[in-house]
Amino acid sequence: MDMRKAHDRFHLSPETHVLTPDVAGLTVLLETLREGHSLLARPSDEPISPVLEPKQWLYCQSSGSTGYAKTIRRTPDSWIRSFEMDQEMFGLSSADVYASLGTLSHSLTLFAAVAACHIGADLAMLGNMAPRGQIAGLERLDASVLYATPAQLRLLLRAGEGSVLPGIRLIFSSGGKLDQPTRAALGVLFPQAEVQEIFGATETSYITLAGPDAPAGSVGTAYPGVELRLTEMDAAGVGEIWMRSPFLFDGYAEGHSAETLWDGDWLTIGEMGWIDADGNLYPKGRRNRMVTVADKNVFPEEIEGVLMRVEGVELAVALALPDALRGHRIVAVIQGTAEANKLRLLCRQEIGDHAAPKEIRQLDALPMLPAGKPDLRALARLWEDV
Numbered sequence: 001m002d003m004r005k006a007h008d009r010f011h012l013s014p015e016t017h018v019l020t021p022d023v024a025g026l027t028v029l030l031e032t033l034r035e036g037h038s039l040l041a042r043p044s045d046e047p048i049s050p051v052l053e054p055k056q057w058l059y060c061q062s063s064g065s066t067g068y069a070k071t072i073r074r075t076p077d078s079w080i081r082s083f084e085m086d087q088e089m090f091g092l093s094s095a096d097v098y099a100s101l102g103t104l105s106h107s108l109t110l111f112a113a114v115a116a117c118h119i120g121a122d123l124a125m126l127g128n129m130a131p132r133g134q135i136a137g138l139e140r141l142d143a144s145v146l147y148a149t150p151a152q153l154r155l156l157l158r159a160g161e162g163s164v165l166p167g168i169r170l171i172f173s174s175g176g177k178l179d180q181p182t183r184a185a186l187g188v189l190f191p192q193a194e195v196q197e198i199f200g201a202t203e204t205s206y207i208t209l210a211g212p213d214a215p216a217g218s219v220g221t222a223y224p225g226v227e228l229r230l231t232e233m234d235a236a237g238v239g240e241i242w243m244r245s246p247f248l249f250d251g252y253a254e255g256h257s258a259e260t261l262w263d264g265d266w267l268t269i270g271e272m273g274w275i276d277a278d279g280n281l282y283p284k285g286r287r288n289r290m291v292t293v294a295d296k297n298v299f300p301e302e303i304e305g306v307l308m309r310v311e312g313v314e315l316a317v318a319l320a321l322p323d324a325l326r327g328h329r330i331v332a333v334i335q336g337t338a339e340a341n342k343l344r345l346l347c348r349q350e351i352g353d354h355a356a357p358k359e360i361r362q363l364d365a366l367p368m369l370p371a372g373k374p375d376l377r378a379l380a381r382l383w384e385d386v
Contacts, residue, residue: 006077007076007077007080007081008055008056008075008076008077009036009056009076010033010036010056010058010076010079010080010114010117010118011033011080011117011118012030012033012034012117012118013094013117013118013119013120014120015094015120015121016094016116016117016120016121016122016123017122017123018030018122018123019097019122019123019124019141020123020124020125020126020137020141023104023125023127023128024045024046024047024103024104024128025041025046025047025048025103025104025105026048026104026113026125028046028048028049028050029048029104029110029113029114030117031050032048032050033114033117035050036056037050037051037052037053037056038050038051038052038053038055038056038057038058038059039051039058039059040059040061040071041058041059041060041061041104041105041106041107041110042060042061042062042071042105043061043062043103043105043370044105047103047104047105048104056076057073057074057075057076057250058073058074058075058076058079058114059071059072059073059253060072060074060107060110060202061105061254062105062106062107062202069254069255070252070254070255070256070257071252071253071254071255072202072203072249072251072252072253073249073250073251073252073253074205074248074249074250075250077246078205078246078247078248078249078250079111079114079115079205079247080118081225081246081247082205082206082223082247083114083115083118083119085223085224085225086115087119089224090170090194090196092119092121092145092170093119093120093121094119094120094121095121095144096116096119096121096122096144096145097121097122097123097124097141097142097143097144097145098112098113098115098116098121098122098123098124098143098144098145098147099112099124099125099126099137099138099141099143099145099146099147099168100112100113100124100125100126100127100146100147100148101126101127101134101146101147101148101149101152101153101156102127102147102148102149102152102370103127103128103370104125105370106370107202108147108148108149108174108175109125109127109147111147111205112145112147112172113125121145122141124137124138124141124143126138130159131155131156131158131159131160132159132160134156134159135156135159135160135163135165138165138167138168139165139167142167143167143168144167144168144169144170145168145169145170145171145172146168146170146171146172146190146193147172147174148171148172148173149173149174149175149176149373150173150175150176150177150178150179150182151175151176151315151368151373151374153171153173153178153182153186154182154314154315155314156189157182157185157186157189158314160189163189164188164189164191165189165190166190166191166192167192168190168192168193169192169193169194170193170194170196171186171190171193171194171195171196172196172198173195173196173197173198174197174198174199174200175373176373177197177219177283177301177304177305177308178195178197178210179305179308179309180216180309181308181309181311182308183195183197183212194211194212195211195212196209196210196211197209197210197211197214197219197220198223199219199220199281199283201269201271202249203248203249203260203267203269204243204245204247204248204249204267204269205245205247205248205249206223206226206245206247207219207222207223207226207228207241207243207245207281208220208221208222208223208226208228208281209221209223214280215276215278215280217282217305218276218280218281218282219280219281219282219283220280220281221278221279221280221281222243222279222281223245223247225245225246225247226243226244226245226247227243227244227245228241228242228243228275228281229241229242229243229266230242230273230274230275231268233274236274237274237275238272238273238274238284239272239273239274240268240270240271240272240287241268241271241272241273241281241283242263242266242267242268243266243267243268244265244266244267248267257269257270258288259286259287259288269286270286270287270288271283271285271286271287272284272285272286272287272290272299283301284299284301284302285299285300285301285302286299286301289301289320291320291327291328292327292328293320293323293326293327293328293329293330293354293355294326294327294354295327296352296354298320298328298330298351298354298355300317300318300319300320300330301318302351302355303318303330303332303347303351303355303357304316304317304318304332306346306347306350306351307332307334307343307346307347309346310338310342310343310346311338312336312337312338312339313334313335313336313338313343314334314335314336315334315335315336315366315374316332316333316334316335316336317332317333317334317366317374317376317379318330318331318332318357319331319332319333319376319379319380319383321380321383326354329358330354330355330356330357330358331357331358331359331360331361331383332357332359332360332361333360333361333362333363333366333379333382334360334361334362334363335362335363335364335365335366336362337362340357340360343357343360344356344357344360361382366379367379
């Protein structure tokens with residue numbers, strides 16, 4: 001565990017220069033940090049609001065991809081410790097320019113913005129631009145560190161085909177599995193960039209970190225200061241992931257999640273997975289998305305990972321629909337041009353026939369949430385009349 005001195009307030013460095021001042025919520029964020037107030041981030045036209053109370057807290061509100069609104073509450077210290085750890089690990093400093101592709105209502109984008117303010121890095125927020133504009137903005141503003149979800153990165157890759165941006169030296173990807181084809185393509189667009197995949201959640205912040213040498217299918221090893229354990233493991237070694245770290249949230253200020261449980265200072269958010277002998281974590285998916293097909297457990301996230309490895313698939317979502325005979329049937333939606341038969345065959349080979357989508361639909365663009373993730377509820381409605 002990291003035993004450094006705790007921080008009770010966020011710091012706003014005078015060295016930070018905001019390079020995109022007109023972004024929604026940014027002026028309020030800077031003023032809130034300057035005054036030391038608590039701040040609330042939520043999906044709206046005004047994504048940041050100050051909260052006047054004696055102790056400073058950070059509140060992030062999200063409806064998520066499948067559930068109702070929740071507001072998580074965390075201490076400044078739970079983020080500042082990771083800011084300082086990243087500085088130590090990656091040599092981050094006030095000489096860097098932090099860029100993000102989302103809005104301040106999304107916790108990853110907010111993390112990047114507050115981190116830049118804390119260490120004195122310049123800040124470029126490009127979430128209000130189309131992907132081609134983001135490519136131009138990264139180059140024009142001399143960005144060196146980029147925070148984005150895999151979905152945002154894939155859109156960037158499609159828009160930046162033929163471009164080269166050597167100024168980016170570090171990419172943090174979070175909010176979904178970063179597949180190997182996307183990682184490889186990032187190396188072409190950003191030839192000087194080290195790509196680090198963050199596995200975590202709004203409630204946990206960092207859980208693991210996967211660099212370029214992480215084994216295929218894993219999300220790397222525990223981030224410094226994080227301890228992991230598995231419970232209720234099955235015959236294959238898959239169990240529920242529990243963690244203990246200084247980066248965990250304090251609790252829900254509003255709403256709740258049946259998957260989020262505490263055992264003393266250990267936390268689970270319902271993620272399932274297994275850990276190899278070298279400590280690499282291989283997540284299978286959320287317990288609340290796990291379904292049975294012909295009496296076999298199926299994780300839609302695992303199917304999505306297989307689909308995303310196929311050339312011609314930019315985005316993929318697997319859904320489980322009720323089936324009176326088999327419990328559930330798997331269907332999928334892809335953004336791309338890959339052949340459905342090829343996709344089904346690969347799922348059969350790698351997971352089993354029960355996991356092969358019975359139907360695969362293609363869309364020009366998947367509906368997305370403000371957080372940069374596919375909207376599962378909107379996609380499920382495609383089958384409401386079937």
